[in-house]
Amino acid sequence: MNKQQPGGVVFRTLVQINAGRSFLANLGGFVCVAFMLGLANIFCRGVLHTDLMFELRLLIVAVALYFFIPPLVLWLWMGRTSDTQ
Secondary structure (H helix, E strand, C coil): CCCCCCCCHHHHHHHHHHCCCCHHHHHHHHHHHHHHHHHHHHHHHHHHCCCCHHHHHHHHHHHHHHHHHHHHHHHHHHCCCCCCC
8 A cells, every 4th residue: 555645734744754764762751851841840848848740741642642642643644754765
């Protein structure tokens, strides 16, 4: 079955957001960013005496959407997560 390569603006934007990363690269990036957000929360709680749990949850959801939605859509649309073969 020969799939056509879509050329719409949404498709090109998703390819640019994903930047050819594999699932494991996206997972690693998500883990690193979540770890850094956790360290920032510890710093804010210890030094600044502020609790950022509500904001932290929103940021982790936003980071998860950034790292996992574009490759999922590309995989469903094209059968692979990057523009190259």
